[in-house]
Amino acid sequence: MKHSHDHTSLDLSTNKSGYSDDKLKDIHVQSLREKPTKGFPLLPIFMLFLFSILVFGCAIYIALYSGGFDPLIYNEQLKPVKKLELTNSTVPFDYITHGKKIYNRDCVVCHQSTGLGVPGVFPPLSGSKWVTGNVHLSVNIILSGLMGPIEVGGTVYNSVMPPLGSQLTDRDIAGVLSFIRQEWENNAVEVSEDLISKLREEQGLRDTPWTIEELLSLYPEE
């Protein structure tokens, strides 16, 4: 009898033991009013004690195992390293990304973002042996420009490429050359900044652009 009555009684407000919704609230409002005035501590003392230990322990844990809040430290056992050291040793300058910026600023008008140039007017860089071949040639072409006929991919082009040596730094040229040597169909090694400065010193900036014959006689193909 009792069992079935309890779970089937529809209105607990008439149930002798249960609370109605109003009673539920009133009784708790009362309990809130009573507790602090009677001088009860806001927390039982053992909880205060436990919580203090937790906060203390967690603070120590964060201090020891957060890697100095360094976004690049993934191992909690490591201590943060000085920023300067980190950039010098582990994050080298990204020539390719830098070179892409230079390319999009200074080269893209003629050679196009596809690296295919404009047929019959500006020769392609993608798949060109002049780009991926002897790097001395291409460095000099960028430094002092190029004029006269040149055969690229079976087509002879006859126009002028302006010299860029005075407006691009060695780092810019190393970047843009590394970029075009690895972009599109090309897959050649990067070019170092030192080589650019060496060639700039050797050849200087010429008044007239190179012709391809001049360059080939200077750097005969193996």
Added chain:
Amino acid sequence: MSPVNLSNNKIKLSEVDQSMKWAGLLFIISATLWLLAGTALGMISSYKMHNSNFLANLEWLTFGRIRSAHLNAVIYGWCNNAIFAVGLWIMARLARTKVRHLGLLIIAGIFWNIAVTIGIIGILTGHMTSVEWLEIPTYITPLLAISYCLIGVWGIIVFRDRQSEHIYISQWYILGALFWFPWIYSVAQIMILFEPARGTVQSLTNWWFAHNFLGLWLTPMGLAAAYYFIPKVIGRPIHSYYLSFLGFWTLALFYSWAGVHHLIGGPVPAWAVSLGITASVMMVIPVLVAAINHHMTVLGHFREVIESPTLRFVVFGALSYTLVSFIGSTMSLRSVNEISHFTHLTVGHAHHGVYAFFTMIMFGSIYFILPRLIHREWPSKILITCHFWFAALGITIMIVALHVGGWLQGLAMNNPELLFIDVMKGTIPWLKARTVSGFFLAIAHIAFAINVFWIVLSVKNKPAVIGTKALFTSPHAK
């Protein structure tokens, strides 16, 4: 105070219940159907874990899909529908306000369920995303979000129209959760699927979402129901009511950080993981507060717990909450996580939280709410008893099997002497035990579903109900 002053023009409780009737029925029935679907999907995936040939030639029932279908059917189908029924009802009751514009609520509820259905079919047909807890294909998630907003907003409107000054702790939890869920869901959808952030940030967002689905959505709703039903049914005030607010704010503060402990050992900045671990450990505070308030209130009233089905389920859930949370804080420690991570223990822990805690409390709540919505009594007490014991036993078997089996698996996987295949073979007995527990849960859910459909579909006039009761239940029933 205001409750007394307002008593004259107060709305009757029955009117509040009446206003929730059709929406409550829709959500409870949908939840029940999703529970059955989720159970079936879960059992198939559990069986596949130790018998990989089972249904292996059906593409849409392959393990990768059916496991995700189980997860999503349970969380978006069962959990959310149950929350919509229980959360809105408790909110309306405590605010003593009728739920208005019921038509919109019902339409939004129907669309929610359509969206989940399409989502589950999408998962089974191979359109799922690769993000755990967010597998539902992106072509349907905006509908889920919109439907949620049109459902959740009624809880907020009801709260705004409340008739009493004091905001009871359950209202705090429900109101908080109603805002937290759309926050975590939309941020996760946008940052992972619609406008993907960088890889590391995606994984952080993923576990922030998945953990907060439990922490800032299921947990506050479960706690709200426990804080409501325990004192109400026993008729005894919460042990330390003033502490419950500390519990609310510390839960809000710490839970949202805790999810990062899923990425221990992963390619995530160390500080984020350490902070996640710290937050998980600090969760001891709200858990302890809830434990004191729930268990000390129940203490000495076990008779009521045994007699009232509502209380039996809710107290089981409250006990599980304490246990699962302390285990969870322990599992977040790096030294423990090195063993428990990538084992069945994690799966066991998830079921401990979502089933033993949240689902059990929702069962208890539905046993209280449904008779009040439709003014009928539960037709079968035996089915309720059967439901409780099979569910309690089943989930206990599952939790023990997966915890012990998972821990042994973790120890074995960290031992370089052992072959991986041997370690996997060693888990098979525990996985079989999990399938057995699935049968227990299936029986429990079928008992629950029969009772739900029986009470809903039974002939409207009361004598008929009593007649069926007399036929099918104990001879003592009135």
